[in-house]
Amino acid sequence: MITPLSLSIHPIWLQVMTKLFTGGCLCGAVRYQSKSKPESSVICHCKDCQKYSGTAFSAVVFIPINDLSISGELSSFNLKVESGHTVTRTFCKTCGSHITEGSDGYPDLAVVTTGTLDDPSWATPMMQCFTSRQHSWAKLDSSIPAFKAMPED
Numbered sequence: 001m002i003t004p005l006s007l008s009i010h011p012i013w014l015q016v017m018t019k020l021f022t023g024g025c026l027c028g029a030v031r032y033q034s035k036s037k038p039e040s041s042v043i044c045h046c047k048d049c050q051k052y053s054g055t056a057f058s059a060v061v062f063i064p065i066n067d068l069s070i071s072g073e074l075s076s077f078n079l080k081v082e083s084g085h086t087v088t089r090t091f092c093k094t095c096g097s098h099i100t101e102g103s104d105g106y107p108d109l110a111v112v113t114t115g116t117l118d119d120p121s122w123a124t125p126m127m128q129c130f131t132s133r134q135h136s137w138a139k140l141d142s143s144i145p146a147f148k149a150m151p152e153d
Ligand SMILES: [Zn+2]
Pocket: 025, 026, 027, 028, 029, 030, 092, 093, 094, 095, 096, 097
């Protein structure tokens, strides 16, 4: 999977890539904090993300997995995806908020759901992928680089 560092970086990222972040689930049982900057912010329109998020797409930020500390009880769900990799998604045991995603295809990275950030306002997406699955009523700003599937790095 991509960490879209090869893409042109939205100007806002030059300001926020040193930003630490905190967040948590809806009920407050799960809290997390980053120890380093986010690497990227991505929108995914794929069918799995629609199911996982329960809405039209997922918005996530990437961070080195060792730089994310989480407290509280999570449940997890593993799914083998088209690429052959296994994706693990975690959610709060109590309220079901989706917290992280990870893949054996990029084991060094954690993917944190943008909606659970305490302050998601800075997380302007750097790219959107799987627009082949995008709903016509869920179009985003056309200045966000778009890919029909998952771009290779
Ligand atoms: Zn919760």
